[in-house]
Amino acid sequence: MNHYRWPLLVAVLLTLLAGCSREPSGISLEQLRQQTHIHGLAFDRSDSERLWLATHHGFYAVDGEGMARLVSEESHDFMGFAPHPEEAETFFASGHPARGGNLGVLMSRDGGRSWSQHATGVDGPVDFHQMTISAASPRVLYGAYAGQLQVSEDGGESWEVRAKAPAGLIALAASSRDPDHLYAATQAGLLMSPNGGERWRQIYEERRPASLVVSSQGALYAFVLDVGLMRADEASRDWEVVKPGWGERYLMHLAVDPNDPQRLVAADDLNQLLISVNGGRDWSVL
Numbered sequence: 001m002n003h004y005r006w007p008l009l010v011a012v013l014l015t016l017l018a019g020c021s022r023e024p025s026g027i028s029l030e031q032l033r034q035q036t037h038i039h040g041l042a043f044d045r046s047d048s049e050r051l052w053l054a055t056h057h058g059f060y061a062v063d064g065e066g067m068a069r070l071v072s073e074e075s076h077d078f079m080g081f082a083p084h085p086e087e088a089e090t091f092f093a094s095g096h097p098a099r100g101g102n103l104g105v106l107m108s109r110d111g112g113r114s115w116s117q118h119a120t121g122v123d124g125p126v127d128f129h130q131m132t133i134s135a136a137s138p139r140v141l142y143g144a145y146a147g148q149l150q151v152s153e154d155g156g157e158s159w160e161v162r163a164k165a166p167a168g169l170i171a172l173a174a175s176s177r178d179p180d181h182l183y184a185a186t187q188a189g190l191l192m193s194p195n196g197g198e199r200w201r202q203i204y205e206e207r208r209p210a211s212l213v214v215s216s217q218g219a220l221y222a223f224v225l226d227v228g229l230m231r232a233d234e235a236s237r238d239w240e241v242v243k244p245g246w247g248e249r250y251l252m253h254l255a256v257d258p259n260d261p262q263r264l265v266a267a268d269d270l271n272q273l274l275i276s277v278n279g280g281r282d283w284s285v286l
Contacts, residue, residue, distance in 0.1 A: 026069035029062065029273055029286060038267040039095070040081025041255050045088035048257045051265060051273075052112065054081035054093055059112045062273070066286055071112045076103060080131030085138055085176075092118070092141065092156055094128035102127040105143070105156050121159045122150055130172040135215070137179035142197065144169055149197040162197045168209075176215045177234050183220065185210035190222055192237070203237050204230075211269075216256040221264075221280070223251040229280050242280040 027035075032055075040054035044061075051062040058075045060068045079095030089111040095103050104125030107118035120126065121143065128143035128150075139155045144165040151162045168187030175181035183203075184191040190204040190213060204210075206227060214221045220232045228244035229251060250269050257263035264276045265286065273286040 026060075026063070026067040029066050029068055032060065032068045033271045037271045038253060038273075039077075039079050040093075041253050041265060041267055041273075042081070042083040043255050043257050043265070045083070045086075045258055048259050048263070051255070052081075052083065052091070054078035059093075059115075061112070062286075072108075072115060074115055076106075076115070078106075080128035080143060082131045082133045082141065085133060085135035092131060092133060094126060094131055094143065096127060101125070105131075105152075105159075107156065118156050119152070119159060121145060122148070122161050124159075126150070126159075130169060132172045132174040132182075134174040134179040135176040135217075136174075140174065140179040142172055142174055142182060144172060151196060165197075166191055166200055170210065171212045173213045173215045173220075175234060176217055176219075181234075183213045183215060183222075185213040185222060190224065204239055211250045211252055212254055214254050214256065217258075217261060219256075219261065221254055221256070223254070225250055231280065243276075243283065 036055040036057040038053055038055055042052045044050040049064040053060040056077050058070050059072045059078055061071050062068050075098045077096040078093045082092040084090035091108045091112055093106045097103055102125040104117045105119040105121055106115045108115045126145040128145055131143040134140040141152045141156050143150050147165055149162045149165045150159045152159045166184045166186050171185040173183040180196045182193040182197050187209045189202055189207040190210045191200045192203040193200045209225045211223045218234050220234055222230050228246055229242045230239045231242045232239045251266045253267040255265050262279045264280050266274045274283045275286045276283045
């Protein structure tokens with residue numbers, strides 16, 4: 001071989017190897033919106049410029065440039081997504097495998113790259129469409145399946161039925177202040193339980209459908225149809241409407257930046273990701 005061609009061949013090989021070693025750049029959020037729908041979201045506790053998305057077709061990371069990258073080779077329908085409130089790379093989820101059936105309670109300890117069944121749940125494997133973990137006591141988790149509310153007090157390893165789940169349940173949120181306090185968004189309004197789901201009471205006077213409820217650092221967020229995005233301190237539960245005027249749109253999921261409570265990200269019913277940097281008063285498409 002002509003020795004003058006060696007430098008060129010070496011340069012080409014190095015370029016190819018470098019390209020193979022780079023992580024995939026991912027797809028745009030608009031492309032993702034057209035391919036799947038979002039079941040849960042969270043800020044990365046170790047880097048709040050990154051978001052985690054649990055979707056109908058796998059688990060994604062979204063970077064600061066708005067590109068979504070598939071994190072895991074598992075193409076599960078991830079439901080009931082619940083990030084650990086202290087361990088940045090620990091997640092819980094439930095839902096359905098791509099081949100059908102129920103997943104039980106899944107757990108990942110490596111930032112969503114690999115998942116394994118942590119428990120089957122009562123009468124499982126369960127399919128928790130709603131699951132939440134207590135920031136006040138991270139070994140306490142709640143999940144709803146087949147009309148029943150289940151609870152785990154050992155980090156998700158064993159589960160027991162606590163009570164019937166609220167009728168028309170849409171979302172669950174464990175309190176960030178008290179592991180026995182639990183909130184529910186339902187088709188008939190916002191509910192609160194002081195004893196882990198055994199008894200419920202209305203905590204917003206208008207009995208309109210509520211599409212989400214979130215507890216974060218002593219604050220509650222909820223979206224009530226025809227009212228808008230609301231916020232309250234957990235101690236008082238005095239609600240204020242932060243952002244009215246959504247028309248026929250509504251929010252499905254919401255996450256609060258653990259390092260900046262004014263920074264919120266939400267997913268709406270059109271499967272769009274929205275961001276607010278002033279506590280939810282103003283929003284723009286991410």
